[in-house]
Amino acid sequence: MSGFVDFAADGVWAAPGRVNVIGEHTDYNNGFVLPIAIPQSARASVGRRTDGRLRLASSHPGSESVDVAVADLAPGALTGWTAYPAGVLWALRAAGHRVGGADIRIDSDVPVGAGLSSSAALSCAVALAVDELYELGLDRVSLARIAQRVETDFVGVPVGLLDQMASLGCVEGHAYFLDCRDLTGSQVPFDCAGAGLSLLVIDTRAQHELVDGGYAERRASCEEAARLLGVPSLREVADPDAALAALPDGPLRRRARHVFTENARVLRVVEALRAGDVRAIGPELTASHASMRDDYTISCPELDTAVDTALGEGALGARLVGGGFGGSAIALVDAGRSGAVAAAVEMAFAARGFAAPRFFEAVPAAGARRVG
């Protein structure tokens, strides 16, 4: 905890990481997503300051502390982790809100860079805190958009709204079915334990270089496909089969096919969960992975190994989650089998010379809230 600023916090706010059950790379295509919040969260202890200074510290190993004037914040002014909390104050001020200085101390147990959205957990916790301390009265969708601007405009990664909406909007025991076209959502009961199942998260610890560039390239391909089809986004396509036939054979068609089929899978999963049939979602998860591996081409050997090994050990379904090219996979397994599945994945990784993976069970947890 060295390097921590010493201050009296006015309160503590927590925002969780997330696992997206299904609906990958659909958010920026105005499509459907279905995340759950995970129990791991970023906690922001925040105190208001009257001198316009922003002081930041994080307990995450190797995190430098900073002390800057809020008025000096601008995209590019800060790099590294401090860009996330500082970006929240910048984005709020850029949107015209009266926000001054703050002391912010971050303590997060969301695995960093594992595709579980440690970044949005961080920015959403800070956004909620600053909203309350500066009495801005913003609703959660507005706060999610602020946190998204932190990543798109301040950090410089063109992310969709999934992570922020999940962190701010999820409810314990439920998956959050969100339509990214108009940001309307509903809570869908998701009771794995009640169905005798566990949702095992496999953090592959892999991080391939393509992460940022690959993400931007996929996003650009979808925009190009929509342009060729004469629609504002791939969501506005009424007849996916006709649209696919109209697109040139090649990557563009395959990217669009992933988006169309993934949206349809989300709807089927929501239907199954509403009917109380958790087991039925397994094949949809596996089909989602195949689509991302073959059509969207965002998998990697570690993710494929995790998914194939879990399925070989009897998982009902498995898929990569998050942006791809590394990070985590999920596997839906019979309760009591997760240890055996984890052991098999561990062995498969060791046999291929991959770094040792990490495991935990995801239970649908609460969204962002004040905790102290």
Ligand code: ADP
């Ligand atoms: P993900 O959101 O999937 O974990 P990202 O690359 O989007 O991966 O965000 C990871 C970045 O978020 C880290 O490199 C770091 O800058 C920042 N971050 C997340 N959690 C913390 C933390 N507890 N302390 C400091 N920085 C953090």
Ligand code: MG
């Ligand atoms: Mg992130």
